[in-house]
Amino acid sequence: MELSELENIAQEIEAYSIESTETLEAFRIKYIGSKGLIKGLFKEIKNVAPEERKAFGQKLNALKNLAEDRHKTQQNSFSTDNKKATKSTEDWTRPAEEANLGSRHPVSLVMNQMVEIFRTIGFGISEGPEIEDDWHNFTALNIPKDHPARDMQDTFFLSKDPDTVLRTHTSSVQVRVMEKEDPPIRTISPGRVYRNETISARAHCIFHQVEGLYIDKSVSFADLKQTLYYFATQMFGEKTKIRFRPSYFPFTEPSAEMDISCFFCEGAGCNICKKTGWVEIGGCGMVDPAVLSNCNIDPEKYTGFAFGMGVERIAMLKYQINDIRLFFENDIRFIQQFKSVR
Numbered sequence: 001m002e003l004s005e006l007e008n009i010a011q012e013i014e015a016y017s018i019e020s021t022e023t024l025e026a027f028r029i030k031y032i033g034s035k036g037l038i039k040g041l042f043k044e045i046k047n048v049a050p051e052e053r054k055a056f057g058q059k060l061n062a063l064k065n066l067a068e069d070r071h072k073t074q075q076n077s078f079s080t081d082n083k084k085a086t087k088s089t090e091d092w093t094r095p096a097e098e099a100n101l102g103s104r105h106p107v108s109l110v111m112n113q114m115v116e117i118f119r120t121i122g123f124g125i126s127e128g129p130e131i132e133d134d135w136h137n138f139t140a141l142n143i144p145k146d147h148p149a150r151d152m153q154d155t156f157f158l159s160k161d162p163d164t165v166l167r168t169h170t171s172s173v174q175v176r177v178m179e180k181e182d183p184p185i186r187t188i189s190p191g192r193v194y195r196n197e198t199i200s201a202r203a204h205c206i207f208h209q210v211e212g213l214y215i216d217k218s219v220s221f222a223d224l225k226q227t228l229y230y231f232a233t234q235m236f237g238e239k240t241k242i243r244f245r246p247s248y249f250p251f252t253e254p255s256a257e258m259d260i261s262c263f264f265c266e267g268a269g270c271n272i273c274k275k276t277g278w279v280e281i282g283g284c285g286m287v288d289p290a291v292l293s294n295c296n297i298d299p300e301k302y303t304g305f306a307f308g309m310g311v312e313r314i315a316m317l318k319y320q321i322n323d324i325r326l327f328f329e330n331d332i333r334f335i336q337q338f339k340s341v342r
């Protein structure tokens with residue numbers, strides 16, 4: 001055994017790559033274990049020439065220290081790595097964080113429900129622009145310029161000549177549909193509308209309406225009643241009753257306002273119905289022949305009914321919400337209460 005051989009082994013030990021506790025153990029077995037290389041070399045001493053024995057012994061001891069030091073430092077570094085890992089500040093027992101799914105806005109919920117009810121009895125859906133011209137919002141609906149009926153709806157005017165407004169009702173969409181399509185027409189138009197109103201618990205400058213229109217040969221007021229009766233029972237429950245009160249709208253003749261029996265007290269009288277047993281949910285009537293003519297539909301051949309309902313109003317009744325402003329504040333505490341409603 002030559003001294004130079006010990007030199008080679010020393011280099012080998014220094015270069016040995018130890019990346020894991022497994023390779024560290026392999027290193028230990030190979031060099032410093034009871035059956036390891038260094039133990040074996042100590043046994044070789046007796047075969048070394050006597051004059052070289054001392055130097056060989058010293059070199060071998062140095063080799064042993066080298067291997068043991070390398071083992072120790074590597075072992076320490078692994079255990080501090082481990083400590084670092086277990087010292088993490090995560091709490092692994094903590095329950096998983098809830099995925100926040102959000103919820104549908106009550107206005108969307110009620111609007112979807114209304115659309116769905118009318119869809120099942122054959123109504124399609126139509127939409128129109130929120131920025132509307134004078135013709136579709138007023139004139140075609142039998143509300144000529146300077147007519148006092150314009151005062152019924154406080155309007156946001158956008159421009160004069162051409163006159164454009166933020167639509168004050170979704171009745172504008174029925175004009176657009178009648179201009180485009182031939183009867184029979186059966187459509188509902190859900191959408192956002194605007195009025196220049198002072199904001200209070202009962203009124204807002206933005207709200208939503210669902211407009212309905214049915215034009216065909218010999219459509220009657222009885223059809224209107226039956227359609228709205230079906231809607232009311234689907235929306236508010238089988239026991240709901242309806243009643244019509246004579247009213248005035250420029251675009252219908254005759255016109256009526258529709259009430260439903262208070263589904264909350266079932267007609268006995270409570271705060272919601274102001275002790276009357278009835279709550280108003282919208283306007284309706286037979287489409288005025290002048291409106292049909294304005295939209296190129298022959299009033300001698302066709303008749304039709306129309307109705308318009310406020311979505312917030314229905315949502316307020318259904319969910320007993322006493323302030324319309326809540327719909328527009330987007331307070332998560334309000335909106336989240338509708339999480340389980342489909």
Ligand code: DAH
Nearest residue numbers: 169171283284285306307308
């Ligand atoms: N457009 C009316 C409003 O906003 C509601 C309305 C009443 C619509 C009667 C209709 C109707 O179609 O026939 O106050």
